[in-house]
Amino acid sequence: xxxxxxxxxxxxxxxxxxxxxxxxxxxxxxxxxxxxxxxxxxxxxxxxxxxxxxxxxxxxxxxxxxxxxxxxxxxxxxxxxxxxxxxxxxxxxxxxxxxxxxxxxxxxxxxxxxxxxxxxxxxxxxxxxxxxxxxxx
Numbered sequence: 001x002x003x004x005x006x007x008x009x010x011x012x013x014x015x016x017x018x019x020x021x022x023x024x025x026x027x028x029x030x031x032x033x034x035x036x037x038x039x040x041x042x043x044x045x046x047x048x049x050x051x052x053x054x055x056x057x058x059x060x061x062x063x064x065x066x067x068x069x070x071x072x073x074x075x076x077x078x079x080x081x082x083x084x085x086x087x088x089x090x091x092x093x094x095x096x097x098x099x100x101x102x103x104x105x106x107x108x109x110x111x112x113x114x115x116x117x118x119x120x121x122x123x124x125x126x127x128x129x130x131x132x133x134x135x136x137x
Contacts, residue, residue, distance in 0.1 A: 003077050007027075028041075042066065048061060
């Protein structure tokens with residue numbers, strides 16, 4: 001079955017991606033050890049959270065987001081989710097089943113592109129979003 005894991009990792013000051021890489025490696029190693037396949041990892045980078053989140057006696061205003069798409073058994077998916085969720089560096093993690101039949105998942109790419117229209121987010125700056133096509137319009 002194809003799953004998509006969306007993870008938010010705490011942001012250190014100064015920001016570096018070592019914690020994000022370690023968590024992604026841990027999740028990938030668990031998937032591979034259980035006979036699964038990692039289709040791809042997309043790094044969305046640090047973003048402000050919609051509201052402050054308290055976790056492990058810390059208050060988080062921003063988090064580093066990444067998405068991992070992988071094929072694995074339901075048991076492997078549960079193991080990955082539970083292992084990643086107890087990591088103190090994690091703020092939030094969610095796993096979504098994208099499909100169980102081959103015809104549903106055969107055309108799904110491993111990466112996830114983030115597209116936003118400029119009109120929706122004026123004043124945030126272009127560096128916050130990846131623009132595609134004709135300037136994001």
